[in-house]
Amino acid sequence: MKNDPVQLFVYGADQICASCVNSPGSKETYEWLQAAISRKYGEDGIEYQYIDIHSEQEDGPHQSYVQQLLDDELFYPLVVMDGEIVGEGNPRLKTIFQALDKKGFQPIS
Numbered sequence: 001m002k003n004d005p006v007q008l009f010v011y012g013a014d015q016i017c018a019s020c021v022n023s024p025g026s027k028e029t030y031e032w033l034q035a036a037i038s039r040k041y042g043e044d045g046i047e048y049q050y051i052d053i054h055s056e057q058e059d060g061p062h063q064s065y066v067q068q069l070l071d072d073e074l075f076y077p078l079v080v081m082d083g084e085i086v087g088e089g090n091p092r093l094k095t096i097f098q099a100l101d102k103k104g105f106q107p108i109s
Contacts, residue, residue, distance in 0.1 A: 012077040026077040
């Protein structure tokens, strides 16, 4: 496993996107991902952060994703791991788990 913690960001909004009706909201997806990842890989090595796309964003890595979401170029909730998009709209656990496996995470027994 790598020494630096993995940064996992979930970008979203309180309002469910128009094409995401019947899907969980962004905040629910964030909490669900945290729980699912913790169950499989444990609590160590991953830092989680929820980014509300309608709150003020400082310039930097978040601004680009937020602008793309606001311009409907990407769908939220958007899951970004260490600068790589690993889930969009209705993120799939399998894809996120594969990205964690590539980073050297081992499922706990």
